[in-house]
Amino acid sequence: MNTGETGGAPPPASGGSLFVRHWLPVILYVGLIFGVSSIPGRDIPTLFPNSDKLEHLTEYALFGLLLGRAFRFTVGGGRGKFWSLATVLLGGFVGGMDELYQRFTPGRSSDIRDWAMDVTAVTLAVLFTQYIRLRPGRRRRDHATAAASEKGTP
Secondary structure, eight states: OOTTOOTTOOOOOOHHHHIIIIIHHHHHHHHHHHHHHTSOGGGSOOSSTTHHHHHHHHHHHHHHHHHHHHHHHHTOTTOHHHHHHHHHHHHHHHHHHHHHHHHTSTTOOOOHHHHHHHHHHHHHHHHHHHHHHHHHHHHHHHHHHHHHHHHHOO
């Protein structure tokens, strides 16, 4: 018998492993956000009027998913209200810093509506993950109820 086995359960993750797995993608994505914000305004194609709002929505929804995942799996999944609020606050802060940074990029400007779209996108991502997080429990209960009723019928 191998005493190192834990009955199929993965070994507990170390602090460094948790950081790399959950926070490194967040940090790299923030670098990507600021890298894209460094592109001068004249080099950015415009698909249609206000297409930048859709870009902000997409960009920060993904950021909200990554950030929420990092908080949930490192701070603790049971503290949903805490990590949800922390995700929105930190996402809004990064969005604000991004808008401030763009003010100093040639051909770019800072817009409060872009920041509002960033905060909205992160908030929608948090609401989506909370819905998904809570929804599987209902499906398991519904499935267990259905299985119990099937056993009771001949």
